[in-house]
Amino acid sequence: MKTVRFIFPLARPYFWYYLAGIILIPPSTYCALAIPRYTGAAVDGLRAGPSGSGAVPAALIGALLLFALGRAVCLFGTRWLIIGASRRFEFDLRNRLFDHLQHLDRRFYDQARTGDLMNRSSTDIDAVRTMAGPCVMYSISTLFMLSLALPLMAAVDGLLTALLLVPLSLLTAAVRLIGPRVQLSHRRAQETLSALSSFAQENFGGMRVVKSFAMEEREIGAFKDLCEVYYQRSLATERVYNYMGPIAGAVGEIAAILLLLAGGGMILSGSFTLGDFIKFGGYQSLLIWPMISIGWVVNQVHRGLASVARLEEVFAARPAVADSGGKSEGGGLAAAVKPEELRGEIEFRRLNFSFNGPPVLQDLSLKIPAGKTVAILGRTGSGKSILASLIARLYAVPDGTLFIDGIDINRIPLASLRQAIGFVAQETFLFSRSIAENIAFGALDRDPLRWKEKASRLAALSRLDKDIDQFPHGYDEIVGERGVTLSGGQKQRVAIARAMMGRPRLLILDDALSAVDSHTEEEILHNLRQAKGDLTVLVISHRIASIKDADHIYVLEEGRIAEEGSHQELARRGGIYTEIFRMQLLAQELEEM
């Protein structure tokens, strides 16, 4: 029940829509029930009286049509109001979920699967909406139909009404028996479908590898097995599910047989007229369809509740990285910090970091003075990228371990912090939009004319301009999913231009030029130095050439700082750095021999 409580506040704004829709249901039901009543009366009137035209009084027919009109108007109102409200509710829920997802941190996404999240934001939301719309409408309609029709029927004949309860309870029993089974086997089939879809997703995404290693046939084999399992499970579902239709149909027919037998008997004994017979039959058919719909409603509500629970799981996930994080003394948010006021001085103080396993960063103390360029070099997996991502608070850090301009990072508003940082990640993610839009992704200024001008300036800075000139659509070239139509170096240079767009105070280049040749790299570094001003820069690279001009260099080894100093100092020290330098210089030495 906890789950339902979470959903109610979202439906609150539409309370009046629901109420209005529900208020229309009793008159609608009344009108519907009037039609068999008038039909029965008309039939009874036929038994006596002279022959000729106008056997059924025009007034009676008129009244019947009037009630039909009333029913129609109410039906329209109910559906339009309730289903419409459920759509709006769905709209809100979707926005809420998306907004929530945007505020979850990287720890969450490290564990989550894209396909699963997609499922929750489509299938589950649909199920919840069905529960909030059609289910509400049908169940309340059924309720009113039952409570209004049964007394009317009892008034026609008590015994017959009592008899009718037999097939109806049969129906309820069947629904309760079959429903959960359908549910269960449906869920199992759904799980297989989701596995099948993940498999396909990965296969298509990794097609390059699939083809390179000629694994197509093996992949087809594995997919075939999944299809077979899914087929078996779907069939199992169908086997149970297919009972529903015939049983529902049978209930209507059994009611009709009972009416024929008992009603017919009473007609024979004279206590019943054909008018009564038709009236009762009319009531019956009005009652049976809502009763059958209850079976459907129950199924949908089961599904809906399961979906609410799955959505709530996502909503319950709380980001460890959020603006209320600072609990240190003098705590609270340093709200005054504006991105342009940050100088970009960074200090790690004895920071430890791990992912429920061996430590990734250990007892790390490191300082990047404002306006300086600091470089980090280190083995694969030594924690360089993690270190960089901590500065942008992609992962949460304990209080008192990381400071920007002397302020605990947990006290700086997240938006200010990130606006002050230009981040070029090791792996480039581009959106399937135009190149111009990708460069201007972080633009504060949304005026397209102005950012286009700036985008071309930044493209020149990252030496992307000549490449763009060669694209058929220039800056409007769409780059494809994740930027597939660009070469590795082009992607990286778009990312650099993108990072510079927001006028950062601190630039982080995580192996950002690895796919760029040394000539272009040198030009970009030159341009960056020109444009640098008082920008603080953190460079992570394996190439000595791109870091040797840094003011200070740290060498990371298994999450610790192994060496530090300027290029000159480190090159002479005879440690790890010297060794790497020597290896990279080998060519030169060979030459000199």
Added chain:
Amino acid sequence: MPPPAFSPHEEDRLAAPLDRRLALRLLRYGLPYRGWMALAVLLVLLVTGLDLAGPLIVKQAIDGPLRQSVAGASTPLPGSGGGGAPASSTASSPMRQLAAWAALYGLVVALYVSLRYGQGLLMSSIGQKIMRDLRLEIFTHLQRMPMSFFNRNPVGRLVTRVTNDVEALNQLFTSGVVTFVADVVVLSSLTLVLFWINLRLALVTLAVVPFLLLATFVFRFFARKYYREQRGHLAHLNAFTQESIQGMDTIQLFVQEAENLRRFAAINGSYLDAFQKTVFCYSVYFPVIEILGASALACILWQGGDGIRAGTLTFGEFYLFWSFLGRFLNPIRDMAERYNVLQSAMASAERIFRVLDSPQTIRSREAAVRPARLRGEVEFKEVSFSYDSPLPPPLREGVDSPLPPPLREGVDADFAVRDLSFRVEPGETVAIVGATGAGKSTVINLLTRFYDPQRGRILIDGLDLRDYHKQALRRRIAVVLQDPFLFSRTVLENIRLGNPEISAEAAMEAARRMQAHRFIERLPQKHEETLKERGLTLSLGERQLLSFARAMAHRPDLLILDEATAHVDTETEKLIQAALQELWRGRTSIIIAHRLSTVQRANRILVLHKGLLREAGTHDELLKQRGIYHRLYQLQFLGK
């Protein structure tokens, strides 16, 4: 030529709801199960017949045993208390008849229920079988599509083809086609029966049918329009959500949450609008049907009443008209509901067939050579290639009908590789260097036949690439790319890739030699650890090491490294190189790298510039030439 446009709205395009061509093609998938299909159709006819039998039985009862009582002549005799016995004795015979009719009705219902269950199950199992076949066919077809196809089509869209689109067909098989047929059968047989019983009343009652059809037609027109809008927005919404989830880091780093939410809400809003219009259509349509039904009822009462008075209509027949009215409205209403299902199924079918019809441009020929080993001799002969070529690549030299136009500077500026000729001797290590976008990766793409060149030939061991069986050839070549792709399978599986010839020991040995064991040992489950999507929780360098291990474990005859160590530190790279030199003695390799320390040991170095081969030779020779390589070298080691 512009690159093939990405249309996020491809899902908008909708087929006609009952496109004959599509329907026939779909039907062909039922061919293997035609016996069962025929049985299902037979069952549908039976079930429909039984469904109509009920009201007919009641009619017979009313006009038979109940006739007297119903007509009003059987008003109980005055003083019924005394006449109880004779009344009951006279009533016993009609009562028995009544019971007989009821028993018949019961029998019909029992038969109806069991046949309907059988028919439903039969249809859904045929549907599931067809879906299984179709799904496998799409997947298999996609496995054979060229790489360029995957660059053009977002993964999400292709996944939709094998999942949602196939699922949509399920509805077509299980509830669509057959129920549609059943509805048509019901409607026509109802009409027939009514006309047969009473022509005049049937005409009057069925006078509403044109209005009913008109209403349904108008409804369908609008419902279809809005439904199409809705589908388009939904596809857009899903694509947007997926991209946002995958690029969440980027969104957060650039503080674009608010802007992104605004975009999302805008799409979501369009979706809502389209949906509200659909809701309006339904809200109007159902009540209209209700009113039309009531009008028909009024006609029955008015005309039927007169008929009964005039003696041209029995009460039983009157009952039949009344009772059939409900059965008449339901199928029409259902048809309108089912229309959407049918339409989306047809749209899905069309999208599926579009995938199945997309040609596999790079095919292995019939008599293709399947090499057991390669010596490793590679030769490019005047090869030119453009990614944007509108022309399909020529099949074979000589078969090539008109001579391709000569390449001209400027006009053909978009050629990624031009007039490229070079030779790699067996056992040689050749390095390719050049600026980004120079066409280095393109050379690899051509060599592994992800694309065929528009001009020139590529030979391996003296044989044209196109004479080889594609997969068999690729099995002998291993490529390590700059962007490593890992599957969310175990570490071990990521190395073996399901290849039964690679033992677990061999895989782990490869991992050890490629320096991947260091981080594998640190994982909680070691090599049995299941990786996350794309291996995202490993550092990029670690992922590269793993893909190195993968390549080595496959023991190729030709090794290609495309900036494979770009994210790996110098020390580790050094260790890998040492291992490669030991393992790779006497075998051919082609290496692309930016770090000259990686390439300087190569037997020969090719310098590519804007798709042209500008320099070639050993490290020392190239330095002496004082050309592009010399400049690169100066930059990297001497800093200007």
